[in-house]
Amino acid sequence: MKGRPRTGLAALAPFLWLGVFFLFPFLLVAKLSLSDTALAMPPYAPRVDWSAGWAGVRAFFAALDFETYARLTRDSLYIASYLSSLMFAAVATGILLVIGYPIAYGMSRFAASTRQALLMAVILPFWTSFLIRVYAWIAVLKPEGLLNTFLSQFGLPELNLLNTDTAVYIGLVYAYLPFMVLPLYAVLEKQDQSLLEAAADLGCTRTQAFWRVTFPLSLPGVGAGALLCFIPMVGEFVIPDLLGGSGTLMLGKTIWTEFFANRDWPAASAVAIAMLATLVIPIVLYQRQQTKMIEAGR
Amino acid sequence: MKRGPSAFNIASVVAGLAFLHLPIVLLVVYSFNASRLVTVWGGFSTKWYGALLRDDQLLAAIWVTLRVGLISASLATVLGTLAAVALVRSGRFKGRLLFSGMIYAPLVMPEVILGLSLLLLFVAFGLPRGFWTVTVSHATVTLCYVTVVVQARLISFDKALEEAARDLGCTPLKAFFAVTLPNIAPAVAAAWMLAFTLSLDDLVIASFTSGPGATTLPMRIYSQVRLGVSPEINAVSTLLVGLVATGVIAAYLFQNRRRGRDA
Numbered sequence: 427m428k429g430r431p432r433t434g435l436a437a438l439a440p441f442l443w444l445g446v447f448f449l450f451p452f453l454l455v456a457k458l459s460l461s462d463t464a465l466a467m468p469p470y471a472p473r474v475d476w477s478a479g480w481a482g483v484r485a486f487f488a489a490l491d492f493e494t495y496a497r498l499t500r501d502s503l504y505i506a507s508y509l510s511s512l513m514f515a516a517v518a519t520g521i522l523l524v525i526g527y528p529i530a531y532g533m534s535r536f537a538a539s540t541r542q543a544l545l546m547a548v549i550l551p552f553w554t555s556f557l558i559r560v561y562a563w564i565a566v567l568k569p570e571g572l573l574n575t576f577l578s579q580f581g582l583p584e585l586n587l588l589n590t591d592t593a594v595y596i597g598l599v600y601a602y603l604p605f606m607v608l609p610l611y612a613v614l615e616k617q618d619q620s621l622l623e624a625a626a627d628l629g630c631t632r633t634q635a636f637w638r639v640t641f642p643l644s645l646p647g648v649g650a651g652a653l654l655c656f657i658p659m660v661g662e663f664v665i666p667d668l669l670g671g672s673g674t675l676m677l678g679k680t681i682w683t684e685f686f687a688n689r690d691w692p693a694a695s696a697v698a699i700a701m702l703a704t705l706v707i708p709i710v711l712y713q714r715q716q717t718k719m720i721e722a723g724r
Numbered sequence: 725m726k727r728g729p730s731a732f733n734i735a736s737v738v739a740g741l742a743f744l745h746l747p748i749v750l751l752v753v754y755s756f757n758a759s760r761l762v763t764v765w766g767g768f769s770t771k772w773y774g775a776l777l778r779d780d781q782l783l784a785a786i787w788v789t790l791r792v793g794l795i796s797a798s799l800a801t802v803l804g805t806l807a808a809v810a811l812v813r814s815g816r817f818k819g820r821l822l823f824s825g826m827i828y829a830p831l832v833m834p835e836v837i838l839g840l841s842l843l844l845l846f847v848a849f850g851l852p853r854g855f856w857t858v859t860v861s862h863a864t865v866t867l868c869y870v871t872v873v874v875q876a877r878l879i880s881f882d883k884a885l886e887e888a889a890r891d892l893g894c895t896p897l898k899a900f901f902a903v904t905l906p907n908i909a910p911a912v913a914a915a916w917m918l919a920f921t922l923s924l925d926d927l928v929i930a931s932f933t934s935g936p937g938a939t940t941l942p943m944r945i946y947s948q949v950r951l952g953v954s955p956e957i958n959a960v961s962t963l964l965v966g967l968v969a970t971g972v973i974a975a976y977l978f979q980n981r982r983r984g985r986d987a
Contacts, residue, residue, distance in 0.1 A: 439803060439806055440803040440804065440806050440807035440810070440867060440871075441807075441810075441819075441823055441826075443803055443864065443867070444823075444826040444827075444864070444867075445826075446845075447842065447845065447860065447861070447864040448826055448829075448830060448838075448841075448864055449826060450845065451841035451842055451844055451845040452841055454841065454844040454845055454848055455837075455840060455841045455844055458844060468847050525740070526740075528732070528733075528736035528740075529736050529737055529739075529740035531733065531736075532729060532732070532733035532734065532735075532736040532737040532740075533737055535728065535729035535730070535733045536728075536729050536733075536737075537728075544737060544741075546972075546973070546976060547741050547744075547745070548740075548741070548744065549972070550745075550969060550972060550973075551744045551745065551748065553918075553921050553968050553969075553972050554748060554964075554965050554968055554969070555924070555925045555942070555961070555964055555965070555968070556925055556927075557925065557927050557942050557945060557946060557949075558748075558751070558945070558961040558964060558965065559747065559748065561751075561945070561949050561953075561957065561961065562747035562748055562750065562751040562961075563747055564949070564952075564953050565747075565750065565751065565754065565953045565958075566747055566750065568953065570761075572750060600743070600744075600747070603740070603743070603744060604744070607740070653832065654832060657832040657833070657834070658832055658833070658834050658835070660834060661833075661834020661835065661836050661837060662834070663834075663835065663836050663928055664927060664928070664946075668949060668950075677834075677836075678834060678835075678836045681836045681837075681840060682836060685840065685932075686931075691844075694840060695840065695844070698836070698837045698840050698841070701834065701837065702837060705833075705834075708832075709828075709829050709832060709833070710825075712828060712832055713824060713825055713828040713829070716828055716872075717824060720875065720876075720879065
């Protein structure tokens with residue numbers, strides 16, 4: 427048996443790359459959230475005055491403060507959009523579980539050849555542009571859109587859904603459904619069917635067998651799907667921007683507006699740090715779970 | 725014995741797939757609508773596609789997007805494959821937890837945060853924003869997807885083959901190129917495709933990291949979408965959907981045929 431192949435050097439390149447382009451930028455965001463806005467380009471202060479040497483660096487650190495965070499907590503808009511983001515993401519994750527589970531479960535019941543085709547049909551929208559899929563809903567939901575044309579043909583009252591919170595929920599559920607179905611399906615497809623037979627032999631009805639055997643065994647898939655949807659939904663921008671109304675508050679939109687419209691870079695950074703602090707635990711859970719699944723597949 | 729699908733199973737799958745596909749199908753259908761109104765069918769027409777060819781700004785955006793996609797996907801595939809090899813083959817090394825964290829975090833991290841942090845990096849180093857900053861940003865995010873796809877394949881690949889090559893006198897590098905790489909090639913190709921489509925698709929990160937002269941197609945579509953639904957956007961969306969669907973289905977058939985031959 428030879429020694430372990432030396433892959434350390436190969437690991438170095440992507441490691442360095444991610445260090446520079448992923449990890450280090452977060453320090454910059456954190457630093458900027460402690461800075462103040464300024465009428466300059468780039469629009470923040472302080473900046474390190476390298477020509478002043480050590481004194482310049484010291485002056486730079488002395489000028490950092492938590493003023494931006496204090497400003498954010500004084501304005502109820504930020505708190506409201508923080509809470510409403512979590513609310514949107516949590517409720518949409520719940521809806522996704524309720525409608526995603528029967529789909530994934532149904533798929534797993536089909537014969538192997540059909541399953542492949544069904545899997546393809548679920549993956550295809552995932553590859554289709556996110557922006558285009560959200561855009562497609564505008565044509566459906568707008569006041570003189572396809573949904574209302576359809577409803578009026580049956581003499582039903584019209585619905586004004588575009589630019590409402592309902593439209594945001596529809597968009598979130600629609601866009602993230604494949605992310606919920608795929609991990610659930612992966613777990614359900616592998617489940618040992620003889621367990622259900624055993625449950626039946628022991629006198630379980632089909633419903634009992636589902637709740638006592640199938641569902642508990644599928645919990646890793648439920649966890650993976652929920653995290654995979656919840657985390658990015660908290661920071662979602664495209665969906666609330668295109669489908670939501672002016673009253674729809676979400677952090678992704680707040681960061682975007684602070685950055686592009688108000689040019690308040692420190693505020694955008696502080697909101698990003700607050701969001702990140704909230705998401706760190708779910709992200710670590712997700713990483714743990716993925717690593718565990720990979721170890722199990724070894 | 726396996727119970728076949730019940731009526732409820734079939735109904736939920738059909739309803740789910742209809743929900744996923746119907747909006748896209750409607751968009752494709754209405755891109756061939758002669759009328760400018762969304763809900764009035766004015767007969768079949770391809771005039772909106774003709775209009776695309778005369779839209780210079782749009783064509784420029786498509787060209788930028790394709791170049792960003794090709795370069796960033798290739799960069800991401802090389803880096804991501806290296807990362808996958810490192811994670812699967814080297815067992816426990818110092819900083820492994822940090823490394824795998826850096827791979828998994830960008831997969832779920834909200835795009836606004838990624839975009840903002842990358843932008844601040846470029847500003848801090850005084851780099852002018854444009855084509856290369858978008859390309860590097862896309863490569864950074866998509867390399868994590870590449871790692872996950874390639875990693876799954878590497879785990880199922882028999883390590884003994886690589887060891888046999890080493891015993892027969894191959895250097896680790898040669899063993900990798902002669903034995904490992906051909907075996908994981910389908911996954912690497914699929915990963916490249918994924919990275920490429922993700923890059924084609926991205927609006928948020930590109931909006932933060934792009935500069936004048938490097939407007940990508942999603943940025944262009946977004947600025948038009950804000951003005952409302954238009955048949956031109958339907959047409960360009962249909963082309964994009966068609967392109968991606970063809971690519972994905974071709975990749976799927978290709979992999980299936982390979983699998984059939986291997987068995």
